[in-house]
Amino acid sequence: MKDPNIRQFLKETELKVFYNDNQSKVVEELRLPIANARIDIAVINGALHGYEIKSASDTLRRIPHQIIAYEKVFDYLSVVTEKKYSDKLVSILPDWVGVILCNEETGIVTSQTLRNPTFNSNKQGAHIAKLLWRDELINVLTQKNIRFRKKDRNWLLCETLAKELSSDTISAIVREKLKERDNWRVSL
Numbered sequence: 541m542k543d544p545n546i547r548q549f550l551k552e553t554e555l556k557v558f559y560n561d562n563q564s565k566v567v568e569e570l571r572l573p574i575a576n577a578r579i580d581i582a583v584i585n586g587a588l589h590g591y592e593i594k595s596a597s598d599t600l601r602r603i604p605h606q607i608i609a610y611e612k613v614f615d616y617l618s619v620v621t622e623k624k625y626s627d628k629l630v631s632i633l634p635d636w637v638g639v640i641l642c643n644e645e646t647g648i649v650t651s652q653t654l655r656n657p658t659f660n661s662n663k664q665g666a667h668i669a670k671l672l673w674r675d676e677l678i679n680v681l682t683q684k685n686i687r688f689r690k691k692d693r694n695w696l697l698c699e700t701l702a703k704e705l706s707s708d709t710i711s712a713i714v715r716e717k718l719k720e721r722d723n724w725r726v727s728l
Contacts, residue, residue, distance in 0.1 A: 541644050543580070546593050546620055549642060549649045550581065555591075558583045565719045573670030577609035584718050587615040588668075588711065589657070596624040600632075607634065612667035615711065616657040626654060636660045665702035665710040670695065676717045677701065 547568075551559065558564040564585035569578050579590040590610055594600060603619075610617050611634070618638035619629055626641045633639065638657030643650050669677065677697045681688045686704045688697055701710060 541595055541622060541642060541649070542597055543593050543595050545644075545649070546595055546622075546642050547580065549651070550591065550593075550620060553651065554640070555581065555583065558585065561585070563719075565721075567718070572609050572613055574609035574612055574667060575605055577606055579610065579614070582614075584715050586715075588613065588715055589616040589618070590614040592617065592619045594619055594621040594625050594629065596622040598625075600625060600628065603629075603632070607637065611660060611662050612664045613671065615660055615663070617660065618657050620651075630654055663707045663711060665705060665707035666695075666698045668707060668710050668714050669698035669701045671714050672698075672717055680713055680717075 555566060558566050564583060567582045567584065569580065570582040570590075571578050580593045581591040583589040583591070590613075592603075592606060592610070594603065607617075616638070617636070618640055619633060620640045620642060621629055622642055626639065629639050636658045637655075639654040641652045641654050643652070672680065674694055674697075677694060678688075678690065681697060681701060684701075684704065686700060688700050692700070705713075
């Protein structure tokens with residue numbers, strides 16, 4: 541199977557409920573502010589859940605760096621793979637990362653959860669805040685009466701926000717802002 545096949549399978553099964561839920565937003569290829577990383581699919585609702593696809597035609601070369609980036613932002617993470625990488629991923633991924641095995645036989649695709657994701661308690665508020673666009677950052681800082689300098693670069697505004705609010709509070713704010721967006725490819 542190739543990435544598009546697995547992605548389509550996820551849309552039709554595991555993620556179908558989120559596409560039809562007005563309290564959720566599903567974003568493909570969400571750019572993260574760490575090391576130019578992207579997550580294949582992000583589900584945004586009461587949590588931020590990332591889905592990274594590693595098909596048999598991929599390599600695992602980037603996965604260690606991707607996990608470092610994902611750990612700073614996501615509440616939950618699931619890596620979706622095929623048999624070729626399933627055992628290796630279960631052994632190298634942190635315990636909080638879920639692993640879903642996709643299998644195709646005679647044209648029928650099935651999935652099996654090898655490990656459920658658990659809540660990631662290592663998120664970092666400043667990195668989560670970096671998902672916000674500048675105007676969103678300024679709006680949040682203003683609403684929360686947090687002192688800042690408008691001329692500061694975005695990363696400084698994110699640091700300022702993280703010094704004043706917990707990562708869980710920042711995560712909740714960011715999720716709401718992300719769900720409100722209409723145009724995802726502008727201002728990134």
